[in-house]
Amino acid sequence: MGTQLVIRLPQGVRLTPLGVRLAAHADTMARSLAAASEDVHEYLGEHRGRLRLGAFPTAGLGLMPEALTALRHHHPSAELSVVDLGPTEGSALVAEGELDLAIVGEYAEPLEQPPGVEHVHLVDDPIHAVMPDEHPKARTGELRLREFADDPWASAAANLPNRRQLDAVAAAEGIAANVPFESESYAVAQAIVSAGVAVTFVPRLALTHAAGTVHQPMTEPNLFRRVHAAVPSDTRHCPLTPLFLRLLHGVRAEHLT
DSSP states (O other), rough: OOOOOOOEEEEEEEEOOOHHHHHHHHHHHHHHHHHHHHHHHHHHHHHHHEEEEOOOOHHHHHHHHHHHHHHHHOOOEEEEEEOOOOOOHHHHHHHHHHHHHEEEOOOOOOOOOTEEEEEEEEEEEEEEEEEEETTTTTTOOOOOOGGGGGHHHHHHOOTTTHHHHHHHHHHHHTTOOOOEESOOHHHHHHHHHHTTEEEEEGGGGGGGOOOTTEEEOOOOOOOEEEEEEEESOTTTTOOOHHHHHHHHHHHHHHHHO
């Protein structure tokens, strides 16, 4: 700024009045930076042993338990938490820093991937047809969607991703889907099938093996739900995240391949 801050003297230097004021600000900034550094280290220390997870219900049932058990074995003092989510909700919560890892589901429409979040593929979860055990197709070797054109279907509401996938495939097959039974719950849909009044189409992870029903994978078209782990692009603040991801891959390899 062209303003003198020090005065040179025979014995050394002396601050000018403005120099004194700036030195006070420098001291304040140094203390603030030291406090910020301490706060960051405290935050990282607190969060290194914490893992905040989210999953949609069928992944919570089919993938989470064994991975959580294995993680507890490796890190018995880890602070773990799990929240229940819709299949497409987890990525945004990871991006916002609310979760360290979320299991998300992708149907026909690509999942939105927020900045700072990576989607790591876990498994393609095949769609099974679930029908009453007296259904004419209950014991056949191959199942085609068009073979259920005359059946009432149980499925999700028309605005949900899994239903949109089913409607799109039905339209491509020349089928007008008849869906008098609507539920977001795969378990409820299978209970309706158990009553003998409908058929339904659910991912393998969601099978409940309800009494009085049989299930088989669809062969034409080959329907599936893609399951991913949404994780931060930078996991340095939470080293348990990559470990849990490896454990999820182990569960996948053991049960779903």
